[in-house]
Structures are given as structure tokens and as C-alpha cells.
Amino acid sequence: DAGVTQSPTHLIKTRGQQVTLRCSPKSGHDTVSWYQQALGQGPQFIFQYYEEEERQRGNFPDRFSGHQFPNYSSELNVNALLLGDSALYLCASSLKGFPRETFGSGTRLTVV
Amino acid sequence: AQKVTQAQTEISVVEKEDVTLDCVYETRDTTYYLFWYKQPPSGELVFLIRRNSFDEQNEISGRYSWNFQKSTSSFNFTITASQVVDSAVYFCALSENSGGGADGLTFGKGTHLIIQP
Numbered sequence: 001d002a003g004v005t006q007s008p009t010h011l012i013k014t015r016g017q018q019v020t021l022r023c024s025p026k027s028g029h030d031t032v033s034w035y036q037q038a039l040g041q042g043p044q045f046i047f048q049y050y051e052e053e054e055r056q057r058g059n060f061p062d063r064f065s066g067h068q069f070p071n072y073s074s075e076l077n078v079n080a081l082l083l084g085d086s087a088l089y090l091c092a093s094s095l096k097g098f099p100r101e102t103f104g105s106g107t108r109l110t111v112v
Numbered sequence: 113a114q115k116v117t118q119a120q121t122e123i124s125v126v127e128k129e130d131v132t133l134d135c136v137y138e139t140r141d142t143t144y145y146l147f148w149y150k151q152p153p154s155g156e157l158v159f160l161i162r163r164n165s166f167d168e169q170n171e172i173s174g175r176y177s178w179n180f181q182k183s184t185s186s187f188n189f190t191i192t193a194s195q196v197v198d199s200a201v202y203f204c205a206l207s208e209n210s211g212g213g214a215d216g217l218t219f220g221k222g223t224h225l226i227i228q229p
Binding site: 040108 | 116118147149154155156157158159162205207209215216220222
């Protein structure tokens with residue numbers, strides 16, 4: 001039974017570019033959340049998707065957007081990349097009504 | 113707004129010692145969930161435990177135990193007879209319940225635990 005899978009594992013982008021990160025939730029899960037983890041910090045909640053709608057959003061600018069597909073997979077898009085967007089981006093999935101998120105291994109984004 | 117504080121940035125102990133990781137939280141909700149996650153160098157967050165706000169029973173799982181005290185808004189984690197494999201960053205997290213299911217997690221800054229052989 002596959003857990004949460006994220007792609008790519010590593011990515012290097014130039015300031016000002018746009019990036020798309022992908023996440024496949026654990027089998028049976030219908031809710032996907034995204035987190036940003038800067039070096040030496042705890043993860044920060046970006047947003048959560050359920051039934052293809054953004055259900056909740058953390059304190060992140062509109063440059064961060066997402067999407068959930070009918071098969072529950074999800075994408076995180078970041079526009080106009082800044083050096084400060086360099087971080088580990090973690091995807092987590094859960095089943096609505098059962099508060100326990102399973103995390104993927106993350107995508108390490110470096111903005112140069 | 114919710115907040116989680118892990119005051120211990122780094123703890124270093126010798127193998128077989130007991131160690132306690134502190135976690136203090138703030139929330140205005142009466143229904144919430146508390147979690148501990150372990151993050152090894154690989155980066156993946158590994159779930160350790162979840163408690164809901166209505167269940168203050170302490171829990172023991174092997175060498176791990178958790179002490180939940182609503183009166184002091186604390187949810188501390190103790191490892192008994194620590195082992196080198198316990199070395200990792202440990203995060204305490206809080207999730208409120210906004211009526212549609214559990215909300216996104218609010219994490220503390222983490223405690224880097226180093227177990228020396």
C-alpha cells in the first residue's frame with residue numbers, strides 16, 4: 001500500500017520563475033494538505049483541499065495556489081519565485097473526519 | 113490564533129538516559145487535537161501519537177510515553193532508555209476542528225534530539 005508520493009524530489013529554479021509540485025495521496029485518503037518547511041523550522045500550513053475545493057488556507061500570499069483532481073491527487077503552484085521560497089514542501093493526506101495526516105518525503109525546492 | 117511552543121531547541125543525552133521533550137500550546141477552541149511527529153534526516157514526518165482535547169489520559173507505547181495536561185496546556189513526550197535510533201527532530205503540533213473536519217496543523221519549531229552512544 002503506497003503512502004503519499006511527491007514529485008519531483010529536488011528542484012532548482014531561478015528567481016521569478018514558476019514551479020509546480022505534485023502529490024498523490026495515500027490510497028483511501030480524500031484530503032490533501034501542503035506545508036512549507038524552511039531550514040531549521042517547523043512546517044507551516046499552506047492550504048488544504050477536499051472535494052477539489054480549497055477548504056482552508058494558511059498565511060501565504062496568492063502566489064501560492066493549488067488544485068485537487070478528481071482522483072484526489074494535488075498540485076501546488078508557486079508563481080514569481082523568491083529566494084525565500086527555498087524550502088522543503090511537504091504534502092500530507094488524510095481521510096475527512098479522521099484527523100491523522102500521513103506525510104510524503106517532500107520536494108526540496110531551491111530558488112537561485 | 114493557535115500556537116505551539118517547543119522551548120528546547122536541542123537536547124543531547126547519552127544512550128539509555130531518559131529524556132523529556134516539552135510542548136506548550138495555545139488555542140481558543142474547546143475541540144482540538146495534539147500530535148507528535150518524528151522527522152529523521154530523510155525528511156519524512158513520521159506520526160507518533162494523536163490525542164483529542166477530551167482525552168487527558170496519559171499514554172505509553174513501548175519506550176515512549178506522553179503526558180497531556182489541559183490545566184497547563186502541555187503535551188510532553190518522554191523517551192525512556194533512549195537509543196541512538198531515536199536521534200531525530202521531534203515536532204509537536206496542534207489541529208483545531210472548524211466543523212468540517214480537522215484543520216491544518218500548527219507545528220512548533222521542533223526539538224533536535226541527539227542520542228550519543
